[in-house]
Amino acid sequence: MPLQLLPPLTTLRQFDTCRLLPSRFAETEDSVLAPLADNDQDLRDLFELDNATNARLRAQHGGAAGITTDELVFGVPHFRIINAAYTYPRPEGSRFNSGQRGAWYCAFDSATALAEVSFHKAVEYAEIGRYHDSVQYQTMLADFTASFYDLRANQPFAACLQPDSYIASQTLAEHLLDSGALGVIYPSVRHAGGTNLACFRPALVGNVRKGASYRLTWQGSPVPTIETL
Numbered sequence: 001m002p003l004q005l006l007p008p009l010t011t012l013r014q015f016d017t018c019r020l021l022p023s024r025f026a027e028t029e030d031s032v033l034a035p036l037a038d039n040d041q042d043l044r045d046l047f048e049l050d051n052a053t054n055a056r057l058r059a060q061h062g063g064a065a066g067i068t069t070d071e072l073v074f075g076v077p078h079f080r081i082i083n084a085a086y087t088y089p090r091p092e093g094s095r096f097n098s099g100q101r102g103a104w105y106c107a108f109d110s111a112t113a114l115a116e117v118s119f120h121k122a123v124e125y126a127e128i129g130r131y132h133d134s135v136q137y138q139t140m141l142a143d144f145t146a147s148f149y150d151l152r153a154n155q156p157f158a159a160c161l162q163p164d165s166y167i168a169s170q171t172l173a174e175h176l177l178d179s180g181a182l183g184v185i186y187p188s189v190r191h192a193g194g195t196n197l198a199c200f201r202p203a204l205v206g207n208v209r210k211g212a213s214y215r216l217t218w219q220g221s222p223v224p225t226i227e228t229l
Contacts, residue, residue, distance in 0.1 A: 006176075007157055010150035010185060015143045016211075017106040017197060018113040019085075023213060026081065026138035066101030071202055078208040081140060086202055095166050096173040096184050096198040103173075103183070104199040106142060112194030113139070114214065114226055119190040122222035131218040136229065139211035144197065146204050149176060151186040152195065163189045173198070 072083045082104065089102035097103040107113035117137060125131045151157050159168035173184065182201050188194030199205055213229040 005156060007149040007151050007154050007184075009147045011147045012185060012197070013145045014108060014197070016141050017108060017144060018110045018211065019104065019106040019140045019142065020113050020117045020137040020214070021081070021140055023136040023138045025084075026140065026210065066098075073202045073205075076208070078140065082202050082205050082208060085205075093166060093170055094198075095160075095169045095189075096186075097200075098170055098174065101177075104142070104197075104202070104205050106140075106197050106199070107188065107191075108195040108197070110139065110212065112188045112191040112196065114216075115191035115194065116188065116196070118216060118224055118226075121216070121224075122218070125218060126222065131220050131222055134215060134217040137214045137216060139213065141207075141209050141211040142205050143207045144199065144204060145206070146182050148183045148185045148197065148199075149181055151184060161186065161189055173200075176200070 066089070067086050072086070073079045076082075084102075085104045086102045089097055089099050091099045093099045094103070094105065096105075105116075107116060121133075121135065122131070125133065151160060157168075157172065159165075160172055162168065176184065177200055182204060183197060183199040185195065185197050188196050215227045215229055216224040217227070218224045
């Protein structure tokens, strides 16, 4: 897939997108740095110091800082949850981000969000060979109005939607991010007919608020029972 080939841009106006978080992370808006700060400005300074330290460590290992405090958001509802999506990526990355910088992943509907979470948790349980757990999730709703690259019905980028590999999608995402892209709309690999969004920029995650809560329970099967709370 040549990097000069880009997906088409779509102007999106999508309300009530769904991102599921374990409820223990959504009960409080405080980050681990919050108890050390007396106000938002102090918290900004701590984020900057923490980011500078991480940037130094990454530079020592041939990497670069994934995100700066200039891109983070402050003073809006749930801003710590927004920032955490970008500053605490999985070490191996996800479909459209590397381990250097996260993204805000969400679905256009709750069924797709639940299917995504169910799949990824089942992968974790498969690694330990035990499907017995019960986890409560909180929906974080958000609204988006911006132009994103669109992978729906776009055959040249089919490799970015492989169910078991993120190589092509992370390569594309790195190129898009470097070129100033805002994010990617793409069909869900885990829920037929579902649509997901990976937003690259914290400032675009708008009007974040809590939605429905769910309890997912695994009882020996990779497919959980889902209860709305």
